[in-house]
Amino acid sequence: FNSTFSSLPTTIFEQMSLLAAKHQSTNLGQGFPDNELEGPESMKKVMISLYEHSNQYPPLMGLPELRQAVAAHSARHAGIPVDWQAETLVTVGATEALAAAFLGLLDAGDEVIFFEPLYDSYVPMARRAGAIPRIVQLYPPAWSIDAAELEAAFSPQTKLLVLNTPHNPTGKVFGAEELQLIADLCQKHDCLCLLDEVYEHLVFPGTRHTSLQSLPGMRERCLRVGWLSGPHDLLAAVTKAHQFLIFTVPSALQRAVAYGLEQEEAFCCGLGAALSKKRQLLEGQLAEIGFAVLPAQGTYFLVADFAGLLPAGSSEDDVQFCHRLTVEAGVTLIPVSAFYADRAATPRTLVRFVFCKTDEKLNTACGKLRTYF
Numbered sequence: 001f002n003s004t005f006s007s008l009p010t011t012i013f014e015q016m017s018l019l020a021a022k023h024q025s026t027n028l029g030q031g032f033p034d035n036e037l038e039g040p041e042s043m044k045k046v047m048i049s050l051y052e053h054s055n056q057y058p059p060l061m062g063l064p065e066l067r068q069a070v071a072a073h074s075a076r077h078a079g080i081p082v083d084w085q086a087e088t089l090v091t092v093g094a095t096e097a098l099a100a101a102f103l104g105l106l107d108a109g110d111e112v113i114f115f116e117p118l119y120d121s122y123v124p125m126a127r128r129a130g131a132i133p134r135i136v137q138l139y140p141p142a143w144s145i146d147a148a149e150l151e152a153a154f155s156p157q158t159k160l161l162v163l164n165t166p167h168n169p170t171g172k173v174f175g176a177e178e179l180q181l182i183a184d185l186c187q188k189h190d191c192l193c194l195l196d197e198v199y200e201h202l203v204f205p206g207t208r209h210t211s212l213q214s215l216p217g218m219r220e221r222c223l224r225v226g227w228l229s230g231p232h233d234l235l236a237a238v239t240k241a242h243q244f245l246i247f248t249v250p251s252a253l254q255r256a257v258a259y260g261l262e263q264e265e266a267f268c269c270g271l272g273a274a275l276s277k278k279r280q281l282l283e284g285q286l287a288e289i290g291f292a293v294l295p296a297q298g299t300y301f302l303v304a305d306f307a308g309l310l311p312a313g314s315s316e317d318d319v320q321f322c323h324r325l326t327v328e329a330g331v332t333l334i335p336v337s338a339f340y341a342d343r344a345a346t347p348r349t350l351v352r353f354v355f356c357k358t359d360e361k362l363n364t365a366c367g368k369l370r371t372y373f
């Protein structure tokens with residue numbers, strides 16, 4: 001069969017979770033929550049009970065009850081009024097929302113600005129849509145932007161800027177000045193914004209998440225991802241891609257999420273404080289073991305530098321380190337280089353831990369690492 005296929009890679013989350021399963025390691029790699037953070041019990045019960053009566057195709061753009069709940073959530077939390085009929089689209093999680101947005105908004109030759117490190121689906125999917133990535137670095141330890149570098153990334157071909165805040169993998173929450181800089185540049189260059197705000201509730205006490213969409217002049221050029229919400233002309237373009245990707249999302253799931261958004265406000269609002277405690281638990285132990293932990297203001301991700309744990313003269317990189325730790329220490333992490341498309345900028349000694357896990361599991365992982373090192 002004399003043909004090549006698409007160059008899409010296998011996501012690092014699948015690679016590392018398969019490796020974790022093979023070696024039965026403690027998996028602090030892929031970001032999926034354990035029991036207590038998995039979602040309210042009542043919401044799961046609603047989903048199960050609704051299943052019998054929700055077994056038919058819902059409308060393409062989603063069930064009205066969920067779209068209304070999404071609009072109400074946006075008004076309540078981001079202070080952004082949303083017309084549920086014109087401005088909301090229910091997607092299967094953020095990864096489908098992102099793919100549909102790239103396929104629906106971009107044409108061949110359009111340029112897209114990304115901040116790096118970045119979620120691993122962005123660049124491959126934007127490229128499959130024919131677009132050209134323009135990558136701007138976030139510099140550790142605070143993951144700060146160089147304003148001149150950002151400005152230089154814009155060109156007459158810039159169609160879209162993608163902003164992920166709170167940010168995966170760093171846990172950075174973009175501040176007011178940074179958001180204003182981005183808003184000014186997007187308006188100056190008449191560019192659209194795709195806002196990946198899936199971790200909007202995962203912000204530690206003392207920090208606030210602000211949506212770029214809430215800044216003056218930004219509402220008409222921003223689509224927010226979790227589900228998708230934003231101006232009708234942009235959403236209509238993305239809906240065309242969504243219809244051919246998945247058509248629609250299973251009804252029982254939609255009904256359960258609608259219930260959750262309306263009835264489980266306390267669960268959402270408590271996540272930031274709960275996660276902050278878990279981060280402290282993990283951070284303290286990692287520092288004792290010899291990791292240098294980088295600062296963060298949100299999410300359930302922690303980035304740490306392992307250079308201090310390598311034998312003198314070792315040139316082991318993050319991918320090799322994560323492999324060794326899974327096999328020899330029984331703990332699985334994600335190499336931060338997986339969040340880089342720009343090889344020249346890739347750090348070699350950073351790893352990502354997730355801490356949306358039971359305290360017991362976090363302690364087990366740290367115990368294993370302490371014994372190993």
Ligand code: GLN
Binds near residue numbers: 011
């Ligand atoms: N967003 C989560 C992470 O970064 C999950 C990714 C995934 O499972 N596709 O780990």
